[in-house]
Amino acid sequence: MKRTENFLYLVAFLLLGACDGFYEFPEIENPEPSPGQVDFSKTIAIGSSVTAGVMDGALYNRSQQNSYAVILAEQLKEAGGGEFNLPDVDAEVGSYVLSPPGTTIGRLILRVDANSGSVIPSPIVPGNPLLPFDGNRAEINNFGVNGMNLAAALSPETGNINAPEHPLFNLHYARFASNPGTSTLVADAAAALADGGTFLIFWLGKNDVLPYALQGGANPALLPADETFEQLYNTALNTLLQANPDAKGVVANIPSLNSLPFFSTISWNALPLNQSLAGLANGAYTQYNQALNEVAQAGLITDTERNLRTITFQPGFNGFVMEDKTLTDLSASGIPSIRLSNANDKVALTLATVLGEPVGGNNSAIRGVTVPVEDQYVLLPSEQEILEEKINTFNGFIEAAVASQSDRLVLVDVKAFLDQVAAGTVNAGSVPLTNSIVPPNGGFSVDGVHTNARANAFLANYFIEAIEAKWGSTIPKVNPNAFMGNDLPR
Structure with missing residues (x-):
């Protein structure tokens, strides 16, 4: 992947x-x-x-x-x-x-x-x-x-x-x-x-x-x-x-x-998914996206931040799920500080060998899809x-x-x-x-x-x-x- x-x-x-x-x-x-x-x-x-x-x-x-x-x-x-x-x-x-x-x-x-x-x-x-x-x-x-x-x-x-x-x-x-x-x-x-x-x-x-x-x-x-x-x-x-x-x-x-x-060297949208995999990945974030809508309606985050944090995959090349410590802390609501990578991020070359790969041998824990890419692999705009x-x-x-x-x-x-x-x-x-x-x-x-x-x-x-x-x-x-x-x- x-x-x-x-x-x-x-x-x-x-x-x-x-x-x-x-x-x-x-x-x-x-x-x-x-x-x-x-x-x-x-x-x-x-x-x-x-x-x-x-x-x-x-x-x-x-x-x-x-x-x-x-x-x-x-x-x-x-x-x-x-x-x-x-x-x-x-x-x-x-x-x-x-x-x-x-x-x-x-x-x-x-x-x-x-x-x-x-x-x-x-x-x-x-x-x-x-x-x-x-x-x-x-x-x-x-x-x-x-x-x-x-x-x-x-x-x-x-x-x-x-x-x-x-x-x-x-x-x-x-x-x-x-x-x-x-x-x-x-x-x-x-x-x-x-x-x-x-x-x-x-x-x-x-x-x-x-x-x-x-x-x-x-x-x-x-x-x-x-x-x-x-x-x-x-x-x-x-x-x-x-x-x-x-x-x-x-x-x-x-x-x-x-x-x-x-x-x-590594593009921000370096994650390829076919129709089936994109659908499976989207299913994993249904509840997460619903929770974002609820905290946005409650005024805890802006609509702009909700859109930034919403995770939706498409067939083809996608941004990957990544940590972002600059996002509003919603841990009290059980929502992690994650989002999809975008063109403003700089991606480390070292991500090439681990993006889309199972973490710890667990085939359901895929880095960049179901497991967020860690902070050390991406330079945030800030x-x-x-x-x-x-x-x-x-x-x-x-x-x-x-x-x-x-x-x-x-x-x-x-x-x-x-x-x-x-x-x-x-x-x-x-x-x-x-x-x-x-x-x-x-x-x-x-x-x-x-x-x-x-x-x-x-x-x-x-x-x-x-x-x-x-x-x-x-x-x-x-x-x-x-x-x-x-x-x-x-």
């Missing part, structure tokens, strides 16, 4: 004749490289999952080697940059980052469901557990860590392997922390910058809003207060800048949730407004922090760039980059949150443009069409 938009993948493959995700285009002609007014000899990057190279819900060799930070650092070598060392994971399949530490569930792939024929994200089993980094921790250049928010980046508990139950503990940092339980991610990056570092890539802050969004706004505590974010952000950035007063750098801001296919306000406010703090160090820093407006991708105005050699997970043009990996290698090449070029405009550098750009998009379905 489930339906996603993923059948479009197969159409795209047939139309484009894609076989490996690459394109044939001539290399970009670049002028003679020059560092301009900045020194790239030792670049240090700090950030969260995109900086680390997470793709397909996991960190693995290919994803780590194709982060925007790695691609950018490689181009900076042409203008005097040095080596850019990573805390290698040495995993072909990788560790699925949304699972408990040490899990052997691998990265997500697109898989054709044998029963429905739909193409859905599915994890590889088994994967590789995330193991301690066995290289030289003093030579690391990339301090990107999956799941890293500002509070965690400044706390020693984030790397404390003796207290894995702590809410800030993060195995992705603990595996390469200079002194687990004592050091912090910001302090480690600052030490690397102080040890001959000359250029900084700073992209923290995104994970101070993203977890709230990914959990459907179900936990407001995941959003920091404005003053908390501003204080933590300035502390982290200033710690890096003070580590080497001569270093310069780029700072990226927080993208809009509207640019993430995690919230646009939650979207909260997120938009937070992102705009936080980006204002980021812009102010960069402006206060304008001689040393330049802002990279990633939000504007990904908005352009969502608008369909970004391309390379006439080949577009889209805000989807559909290969070959989709710029996001299968998890719908993290950019893939091809999009990271675009991002690297976008960073380069900001650097060149600020300091008169000349840095060769990459050809994004030489980088792979998502793998074809299996």
